[in-house]
Structure formats: structure tokens, C-alpha cells
Amino acid sequence: MSSEKTRFGLDETRIPEAWYNIIPDLKNPPAPPKAFAPDGTELTMDQIGEVLASLFPMECIKQEMSPERYIDIPGAVIDVYKTYRPSPLLRAKQLEKNLGLPGGVRIYYKYEGVSPAGSHKPNTAIAQAYYNKQEGITKISTETGAGQWGSALSIAGALFGVDVEVFMVKVSYEQKPYRRILMETYGATVHPSPTNLTDAGRHVLSIDPDSTGSLGIAISEAVEVAAKDPGTHYSLGSVLNHVCLHQTIIGQEAIAQMELADDEPDVVIGCIGGGSNFAGIAFPYYQRKLEGKSNARLLAVEPKACPTLTAGEYRYDLGDEAGMTPQLLMYTLGHDFVPAGIHAGGLRYHGDSPLVSQLVHEGEVEATAVDQTACFAAAAQFARAEGILPAPESSHAILAAINEAKAAQQTGEDKVVLFNLSGHGHFDLAAYEAYNAGELEDYDFAQGVTLCEAGHE
Numbered sequence: 001m002s003s004e005k006t007r008f009g010l011d012e013t014r015i016p017e018a019w020y021n022i023i024p025d026l027k028n029p030p031a032p033p034k035a036f037a038p039d040g041t042e043l044t045m046d047q048i049g050e051v052l053a054s055l056f057p058m059e060c061i062k063q064e065m066s067p068e069r070y071i072d073i074p075g076a077v078i079d080v081y082k083t084y085r086p087s088p089l090l091r092a093k094q095l096e097k098n099l100g101l102p103g104g105v106r107i108y109y110k111y112e113g114v115s116p117a118g119s120h121k122p123n124t125a126i127a128q129a130y131y132n133k134q135e136g137i138t139k140i141s142t143e144t145g146a147g148q149w150g151s152a153l154s155i156a157g158a159l160f161g162v163d164v165e166v167f168m169v170k171v172s173y174e175q176k177p178y179r180r181i182l183m184e185t186y187g188a189t190v191h192p193s194p195t196n197l198t199d200a201g202r203h204v205l206s207i208d209p210d211s212t213g214s215l216g217i218a219i220s221e222a223v224e225v226a227a228k229d230p231g232t233h234y235s236l237g238s239v240l241n242h243v244c245l246h247q248t249i250i251g252q253e254a255i256a257q258m259e260l261a262d263d264e265p266d267v268v269i270g271c272i273g274g275g276s277n278f279a280g281i282a283f284p285y286y287q288r289k290l291e292g293k294s295n296a297r298l299l300a301v302e303p304k305a306c307p308t309l310t311a312g313e314y315r316y317d318l319g320d321e322a323g324m325t326p327q328l329l330m331y332t333l334g335h336d337f338v339p340a341g342i343h344a345g346g347l348r349y350h351g352d353s354p355l356v357s358q359l360v361h362e363g364e365v366e367a368t369a370v371d372q373t374a375c376f377a378a379a380a381q382f383a384r385a386e387g388i389l390p391a392p393e394s395s396h397a398i399l400a401a402i403n404e405a406k407a408a409q410q411t412g413e414d415k416v417v418l419f420n421l422s423g424h425g426h427f428d429l430a431a432y433e434a435y436n437a438g439e440l441e442d443y444d445f446a447q448g449v450t451l452c453e454a455g456h457e
């Protein structure tokens with residue numbers, strides 16, 4: 001029996017008090033990171049720990065490998081979550097109607113676009129800013145591409161009184177000014193990367209004074225700033241275990257809201273860039289399956305232009321192009337792979353969360369890859385039915401949800417589909433303009449490029 005209601009709220013007093021840590025519930029223990037000295041010798045775990053301690057708060061490092069199934073959310077973090085959480089869970093009734101679905105096929109979505117920055121990213125930015133403040137850190141440095149992560153961290157820093165310094169890829173800084181303006185309005189300092197402020201930036205500029213930058217260069221600059229100043233830490237918005245952990249607030253709320261809806265999903269869907277919003281909705285359902293309360297399939301959706309899970313290799317690789325980070329065991333297209341310029345910038349990462357990668361490797365999570373134009377068509381169909389303009393990243397989850405519903409319609413089976421709508425697309429109107437004008441193209445893996453060492457300098 002499903003409820004007749006459309007919107008399933010929760011009282012703010014019912015925000016989960018702990019994040020769900022999947023690590024103790026995995027079939028196999030997660031593989032540790034690896035790092036190497038410039039002369040090629042492998043670093044010990046203690047040495048890796050020292051490097052991490054110069055970049056991240058101790059709390060986040062502990063969470064990276066914690067054996068505890070539940071980790072308490074600090075009260076100050078819950079207080080901020082309460083300003084926009086619980087995020088709504090809705091049944092997409094008009095979309096179901098427009099698709100002509102029979103009553104046995106139902107689509108629900110969890111909407112993370114209600115956060116201050118318009119995506120799920122503040123869920124971890126707020127926690128990270130809080131832990132840094134607790135440890136006496138006065139500044140956090142980070143990189144950003146189009147600015148989704150940078151804007152989430154900027155508001156989080158403003159809330160806890162920590163300065164935020166953002167290295168924004170120069171081409172985005174110049175071509176996509178609106179998220180930069182948002183970050184500056186939140187009080188952050190934003191630099192077009194490469195800059196003259198770091199060795200890494202100066203080195204690039206000495207070779208190519210007109211460099212338009214890359215995420216790899218911006219990471220190098222942000223990490224260097226943090227490594228050189230004891231009062232400054234570095235922050236990452238996806239991929240790492242502690243980031244996935246913070247996002248599990250999404251799935252825990254969704255489980256409670258689906259109970260209010262009197263429905264149980266048969267498939268749980270999220271788009272995947274580095275893996276954090278997918279982990280956020282899927283990990284709590286993984287646990288629910290272990291408890292025997294769910295049979296849901298867990299489905300991660302990636303772009304065909306950057307098919308990490310469906311075409312990548314499962315091996316150790318660097319987290320960044322420039323080689324500043326330790327190596328992680330994950331699906332990867334190679335740390336020097338640069339995908340074609342699709343509009344879902346947040347899904348253009350060469351690797352994926354080691355936790356999500358392990359679940360795919362163990363057969364617990366399915367993955368599929370979809371085309372850009374089909375995603376925008378699904379996003380437009382969704383917008384016309386539900387009113388929300390989705391982020392280009394989120395449109396991947398929408399397309400997969402529609403495909404799952406249509407498949408059930410054809411076979412005549414009942415199916416309940418739940419997907420995570422990770423953010424709104426109000427800063428992505430240029431992409432919609434191109435779509436509306438029929439100017440978008442599809443790209444596949446082969447249209448990406450692999451940079452050789454000399455080429456990317």
C-alpha cells in the first residue's frame with residue numbers, strides 16, 4: 001500500500017543523530033591508501049598518517065578508518081543541518097502521469113537542492129568546517145571547478161568563522177562567474193588557478209603564462225597552501241570515506257520518509273562523480289538489506305564521457321592528476337585522463353570513492369553509463385512535470401529512474417523507484433540554453449584525452 005500524499009516531510013527534531021559508517025558492514029575490510037616517497041620507496045602507514053594530519057582534522061582522519069557503525073553528529077552540526085534538513089522526499093506524481101505509468105510503478109525522489117549551496121555538498125562541508133574550527137584551524141584551502149564544492153565550503157566556513165581560500169580553475173573563473181560571486185559573497189577568497197601564490201602555480205605559469213588551469217593544478221595549489229601553513233587545512237568534497245559518511249544523513253532520512261509513504265524502493269539510484277551523493281542515499285539502504293528489511297538494487301549512474309565504474313580498471317591510482325595525493329584502490333580511468341567537456345562537470349572525475357568501488361567490485365552495487373543529450377531530455381521532462389530544474393549531474397539519476405520505470409511498465413511488473421536529486425541547476429542555465437538550442441553533443445570515453453607528463457605542464 002502506498003500513501004496518497006505527495007510530499008513526505010519529517011519534523012526537524014527527527015534528523016538522524018548519527019552518521020552511518022558502512023566500513024564494519026563490508027564483506028571485506030577496505031584496502032588502505034598507499035603513498036611513495038620521491039625516490040620510489042613506499043611510505044609506512046605512520047608516515048601517511050603524518051601527511052594526512054597536516055591536511056585534515058584528526059576527527060576526519062579517524063572517521064576514514066573507523067570501525068564504529070554509528071558516529072555521532074556533533075550538536076553544532078545538527079543545528080546547521082536543521083536550517084535546511086530534513087530535505088524533502090517527494091513522489092513524482094506528475095512525472096508518473098506524463099510517462100503514463102500504471103499505479104504499480106511509482107517514482108520517488110529525495111531533493112538535496114534545498115541546501116544553501118543548492119546541492120548535497122554542504123552536508124559534508126558543514127561537518128568539515130566544524131571539525132577544523134574545533135582543532136583551532138583558521139583557514140581551509142580547496143579547489144573547485146565550476147564552483148559547486150567551493151560554494152558549499154564557503155558558506156560552511158562563514159558559519160563557523162573559518163576563512164576559506166578557493167583555487168578555481170581559471171577557465172571556469174572567467175567563463176562561469178556566478179558561483180564565484182556566490183563564494184565571494186559568502187566571504188571566501190577566490191583565485192583563478194594557476195596563481196603566482198604557490199610553487200605549483202608559478203611553475204605552471206613559467207612554462208605557460210596563458211594556462212587556463214585544470215583541476216589537477218588547482219588541487220596542487222590548495223594542498224601546497226595547507227601543507228605549508230600549520231593554521232591552514234585542506235578540504236575535499238567527495239571520494240574519501242569521511243565525506244561519504246557525512247552524506248549518509250540523506251539515506252537515513254529517506255528510509256524514514258519512505259516509511260511515511262508506506263512504500264519500499266525496489267531500486268535506489270544516484271548519479272556518481274566521486275561517489276558521495278550516491279553513497280549518501282545508497283549506504284543506509286545497503287545496511288537495510290543486511291537487516292533483511294529491503295531487497296533494493298543499488299544503481300550508480302555515470303556519464304558515457306567518463307565511465308569510471310563501467311569501463312575503468314579496479315586498481316591503485318592517484319587521487320589527482322598532479323600526483324600530490326596518496327594512491328587509493330578504486331575504479332579509475334587513469335589519473336591523467338581528461339574527459340570530454342560535458343556539462344555535468346561534477347561527474348568528470350577519473351576515479352571513484354574506494355568504498356563505492358569496492359561495493360561494485362563485490363557485486364553489491366550496479367553501475368550504468370548514459371549519454372549527455374538523453375540526460376538533458378530527461379531533465380527537461382522532469383522540470384516540466386515537477387517544476388525543479390535539475391543540476392546536469394542529477395539528470396543522470398533522473399534518466400536512469402525513468403528507464404527503470406519504463407522497463408517495469410513494459411513487463412507489467414510493479415516497481416518502486418527512488419532516486420537522489422543531488423542539486424538544482426540554477427547556475428547551469430548556459431547548459432540548458434545549449435540543450436534548448438539543440439547544440440549539445442554526446443561524447444564517449446574515446447573522446448577524452450590522456451595527458452602525458454610533459455603535456456600537462
Ligand SMILES: *Cc1c(COP(=O)(O)O)cnc(C)c1O
Nearest residue numbers: 238273274275276277346393423
Ligand atoms: C558535485 C556534485 C555531484 C557529484 O559528486 P558526488 O561526490 O559523486 O556526489 C553530483 N551532483 C551535484 C549536484 C554535485 O554538485
